[in-house]
Amino acid sequence: MAMQRRTRGDDEDMLDSLTIGRRIRALRLERAMTVEDLGRAIDRAASQVSVIENGKRELRLAELQRLAKALGTTLDALLEPAPLSRRDELEIALERAQRGPLYRSLGLEALPIRRSLSDEAIETILRLHDELGRLHEQRAATPEQARRANTELRAQQRRRDNYYEELETSAAELLGAIGHRGGPLSQRETGELAAHLGFSLHYVGDLPGSTRSITDRRHGRIYLPLHQRGTDLRSALLQALAAHVLGQPEPQDYGDLLRQRVETNYLAGALMVPQSSAVPYLTEAKAARELSVEDLRDHFAVSYETAAHRFTNLATRHLGIPVHFTKVHSSGVISKAYENDDVQFPTDALGSVEGQRVCRWWSARQVFEVEDRLTPYHQLTDKPVGTYWCTSAIVSASNGEFSLSVGTRFADSRWFRGRDTRRRMTSTCPDPACCREPRSEAAEHWRGQAFPSARLNSSLLAAMPDGSTTGIDTVAVYEFLDRHAAALDES
Template identity: 50%
Template sequence: MAYFGGEELSSLPSDLDLVTFGQRLRHLRRTRGLTLSELGERVGRAPSQLSLLENGKREPKLSLLTALAQTLAVSVEELLSRQPPSRRAQLEIAVEEAQRDPLYQELDLPHLKVSKRVPNDVLEHLVGLYEELKRRSIKPTATPEEARRANAELRGQMRERGNYFEEIEKAAQKTLDAVGYSGGALSQGQILSIVTHHGFTLRYVQDLPQSVRSVTDTHNRRLYLQRESLGMHTPRTILLQTLGHFVLEHEQPRDFADFLRQRVEANYFAAAVLIPESTAVPYLQEAKKARDLSVEDLRDVYSVSYEMAAHRFTNLAYRHLDLVCHFIRNDETGIIYKAYENDGLVFPADDTGAIEGQRMCRYWAGRQVFTSPDRYSIYYQYTDKPNGTHWCVAHVDPSRERNFAITLGVPYKESRWFRGRETTNRTQSNCPSGECCIRPPAELAARWEGNVWPSARAHSHVLSAMPSGTFPGVDETDVYSFLERHADD
């Protein structure tokens, strides 16, 4: 009888790899100095039948498997091992599997039968070329339309779950528990402890490549970033966003949609660590009871940016405060860069459902804040819209490159829970579908229509593909050169 792992074998393993089995059989036969004919005579099989076995084209019978193991003086377990018997065998298996891949077959090349005369280095080259071909085929390059559609689909998924990710909240809390977090804003020492806890070391550098926010050397478990803020992202935010990919066990993104999903999840993790659910929820619940909810207080208690505080509020509002809301990040011209809603607000959108890149109504709080006498103070406003009135709080987060307004809004009936509800600022908007700010006032149109030729700023990005690469927009040559410079640090 045949035995496998100490137990009687009644059938072949379901995961038996015929190619690997054939390679092991050939390797053992040759090391015993036997030809196919000689082995065939000893086990009572024709050489042609054994050749089919060695080439991975036939499954062995149990009786033949036992006879082969006895003749070759090995156990059945060794004969069925999933490990190739040598590097040469591993390469031959890899070449054979590559040629079966539809991606390889699209090259329309004749099948290569690997003989003993083919040198190992040739096989190494073939396997390397196939791996690069496969890698390039899955690079998440996307056209702008595909990217917008992926963003719209992701935003829909966020709306369905109230922008709350329970599994990421648990991962963040587990991380905080590991470093003894008890409340308040995280100290730099606690953040460094988080890095160490997850098996990384932190290196601050001045020569970080221009196309990245951070670089992680996964082989040496090093995180590289610079001390200066990048746009509206502080070093500790970037650090936790980077660490989030590894805590959440992300693999290289399969496509652009996967890249976006991972980015959202990593950002969520960073916010959940910096504004922990365990302490933020009781704080917000008390503020709601006092009818004194405010984004600025959440910002100050946890020492984060206004944008992170507002966005984190959307994570917790529906699940823990029984509130629906919306969030917008836009520039001074009204172009929307980021948005979320589960309160019925109707955003301007293109035919793919994408919001990003659209221009919001000039009467919404996110644009009115820029016309406020003090644009950097907190701005409150009621806006009457076709489907109801919203109360909003907006704030301009200054940056070196460009100022962005951050808006958090709720339906009128929910404004009673918020600081700033007494505001007398009020506007009316019929956007995005009615007569409003999209069309100029009738008297201006009558005077100027047909008598002007404005030259728009170039929008070449509309016609080009999204940046290519496993991680879109990243210059891989710069990153690899950077790691090479720091390899011996």
């Protein structure tokens, strides 16, 4: 049975082994013993004594007792947490650093700890190691950095009414290059756009799981997943083409990643729902007081989410209607959000919306209570900042169900179909009494008796894989490209 404590895992085992090893060395030197002398006393080779003194072996009780006897001390004295010399503390810290994952990730050879290595040199190495650790921890703070980046990006979108004129222009030029005459962009035209940009399309069954598509610029190929063949592939393909057109480099941080994703999705959406066709269509619908996200979806043959995003792009700049948009998980947690109509989203102390739980009386939550999921859901909600009208729909994804909602102030609801809805709720959030605190009777009845098990979202704890801001497995991507390039060369 080993004597080293195991209460905190391998790091503490390492610390005990190193500390005890240094204490054994100190006692040996005090008694003017060589490693050979101590080795003979415990019936071990001198090399094994060095291993023990360097903390590279965990000692068992019997070995510790023999060492204590050979050094003329007690087992308790050998194990007691007496302070070590400054030099021993530095050597232990350097040894621990070299055994850690950060030092190993640098690909450096182990640095022999000799007396010729000065205290100052060890301190410098340790400070550099600590600074590298601090920077890695800062970069690995994925949730915190993502929240800050989301908050900044949402503020930028609000300032420009979520309208990117330069991307609308790029979309119009691309559509003009293939002779698109207005209306929905067909799958045939999508393929023609790929060919115009110099790419052929290939559907494969071995696309790496961390990717939606792979663009091989060297061979002018775009690889798409085989299992989606026969369905609407426009979205994934247009996102790949948009990223190529925008010339986006590898993102350096989460701000870059989110900005690039927004721009790529915007350009793809502007190709599927061209401004030149969408604005007249929406203007006519507004004049008839028949604005509808569902109609926009059906007219351009896109997903509800694409139609909702596209509506927020065009509504304020071309229709004069401020709006808000949310994507909310069935648990009530906000996944995406945008507003320029002064609706008050729940936020954390830093102003971040994503990850917060929306009021249960909002349309985004109430839509989950309705069995009929084909009929458009409309709702009026009286909020502390005024009354808002909202339309919501539910979509399914691999990670659950989400509600997609587009809303506006009550005064602007007159332009929308469903404005006469009789569904009306009252929300007093952020007042905790609205929906964040249980009824006093329920709280009293269940206090100390209810112990739910949380479904923890792993993304709250996990950083992006080391070396990649996007989380894409680069090794798998390069292996994929090598494999297909080899097949291409053979043919």
